[in-house]
Amino acid sequence: xxxxxxxxxxxxxxxxxxxxxxxxxxxxxxxxxxxxxxxxxxxxx
Amino acid sequence: xxxxxxxxxxxxxxxxxxxxxxxxxxxxxxxxxxxxxxxxxxxxxxxxxxxxxxxxxxxxxxxxxxxxxxxxxxxxxxxxxxxxxxxxxxxx
Amino acid sequence: xxxxxxxxxxxxxxxxxxxxxxxxxxxxxxxxxxxxxxxxxxxxxxxxxxxxxxxxxxxxxxxxxxxxxxxxxxxxxxxxxxxxxxxxxxxxxxxxxxxxxxxxxxxxxxxxxxxxxxxxxxxxxxxxxxxxxxxxxxxxxxxxxxxxxxxxxxxxxxxxxxxxxxxxxxxxxxxxxxxxxxxxxxxxxxxxxxxxxxxxxxxxxxxxxxxxxxxxxxxxxxxxxxxxxxxxxxxxxxxxxxxxxxxxxxxxxxxxxxxxxx
Numbered sequence: 001x002x003x004x005x006x007x008x009x010x011x012x013x014x015x016x017x018x019x020x021x022x023x024x025x026x027x028x029x030x031x032x033x034x035x036x037x038x039x040x041x042x043x044x045x
Numbered sequence: 046x047x048x049x050x051x052x053x054x055x056x057x058x059x060x061x062x063x064x065x066x067x068x069x070x071x072x073x074x075x076x077x078x079x080x081x082x083x084x085x086x087x088x089x090x091x092x093x094x095x096x097x098x099x100x101x102x103x104x105x106x107x108x109x110x111x112x113x114x115x116x117x118x119x120x121x122x123x124x125x126x127x128x129x130x131x132x133x134x135x136x137x
Numbered sequence: 138x139x140x141x142x143x144x145x146x147x148x149x150x151x152x153x154x155x156x157x158x159x160x161x162x163x164x165x166x167x168x169x170x171x172x173x174x175x176x177x178x179x180x181x182x183x184x185x186x187x188x189x190x191x192x193x194x195x196x197x198x199x200x201x202x203x204x205x206x207x208x209x210x211x212x213x214x215x216x217x218x219x220x221x222x223x224x225x226x227x228x229x230x231x232x233x234x235x236x237x238x239x240x241x242x243x244x245x246x247x248x249x250x251x252x253x254x255x256x257x258x259x260x261x262x263x264x265x266x267x268x269x270x271x272x273x274x275x276x277x278x279x280x281x282x283x284x285x286x287x288x289x290x291x292x293x294x295x296x297x298x299x300x301x302x303x304x305x306x307x308x309x310x311x312x313x314x315x316x317x318x319x320x321x322x323x324x325x326x327x328x329x330x331x332x333x334x335x336x337x338x339x340x341x342x343x344x345x346x347x348x349x350x351x352x353x354x355x356x357x358x359x360x361x362x363x364x365x366x367x368x369x370x371x372x373x374x375x376x377x378x379x380x381x382x383x384x385x386x387x388x389x390x391x392x393x394x395x396x397x398x399x
Contacts, residue, residue: 046387046390046391047394048394048395050398065387066167066171067163067164067167068164068171068172068387069164069387071160072158072160072161072384073388075158075159075160075161110395110398113391114392114395114396117388117391117392117395118388120384120388121388123138123157123161124382124384124385124388125385126138127138127154127157127161127381128381128382128385130138130139131374131378131381132374132378134140134141134152135142135145135374137142
């Protein structure tokens with residue numbers, strides 16, 4: 001799952017070995033989940 | 046539409062009309078009650094949203110299936126008449 | 138049976154239906170609401186949605202847009218020869234792609250079938266701000282109002298018994314003229330006249346106010362003032378005819394099955 005760092009705006013993979021969330025490039029601790037690039041089918045009701 | 050006969054005797058019948066609602070059953074009931082051979086004509090929908098209506102007809106001895114058929118034909122005739130008159134009047 | 142059309146426009150019909158039972162009038166009303174098939178968006182494939190609305194919310198809003206189409210050209214998905222998989226004779230696809238800032242309207246949808254289009258092109262779907270984007274493909278299918286209100290062809294359908302107002306010996310006090318909420322009574326010389334009897338709501342206020350008991354309000358049990366409105370899917374006259382056709386079809390099916398029972 002790809003996340004995005006809110007400071008350096010780079011795509012980030014989460015390192016599950018590390019007990020916490022952190023951007024490996026800039027060390028920022030806030031990451032957001034990006035919308036996956038797949039077609040989502042929703043019922044219109 | 047599907048029909049299941051719940052109970053049938055010489056002059057009585059109760060049939061479950063699967064997939065129908067008041068729309069057809071109530072019109073049919075009125076048509077049945079206009080027939081002088083019909084003693085009782087009624088229907089019951091046990092639960093408003095999940096049950097199918099059960100139509101009950103008791104006649105004075107005439108074949109209930111033939112009587113329901115006749116009533117349904119009367120409903121068809123009434124609809125035909127409505128369509129014909131409405132189409133004519135809508136054009137004017 | 139007799140029909141007297143009072144008003145018939147693209148989306149509204151009002152007529153007096155006389156010489157029928159109350160059950161037929163009610164069946165007709167129920168049929169317009171729940172049994173007439175029309176097209177509506179059923180599935181939405183969302184390629185991109187960075188608007189403020191959730192995907193589900195967007196899909197619901199798309200579903201509720203009335204689509205104008207000739208429903209006779211389409212089959213129900215469950216009755217189609219393709220077996221419900223989806224083909225050109227049971228579904229239409231409409232695409233919508235927009236980038237902000239703008240308000241996305243129903244008219245921005247592009248249909249694969251030129252005959253299928255939103256009934257009103259000015260219905261707002263979502264407001265997009267800077268960098269917001271919506272790319273969706275909506276699949277419209279045939280259905281009836283019984284399954285979901287988005288397939289409801291008739292909206293605001295109803296009827297009332299034809300009012301009858303009889304004015305007897307009257308001292309022209311004018312109290313009834315004042316009290317009538319529909320303003321259908323008029324004082325003319327030494328008589329009270331009824332101007333628009335169809336507008337009467339049968340509230341009987343005039344009857345209660347009259348000191349001389351000169352007014353009698355009643356209704357005709359076999360005559361109905363029917364009003365239908367459509368959401369724009371089909372015309373009002375088509376709706377009335379289709380509704381009666383649907384009852385006829387059902388009664389016909391019943392006869393057919395009864396034939397096999399003997």
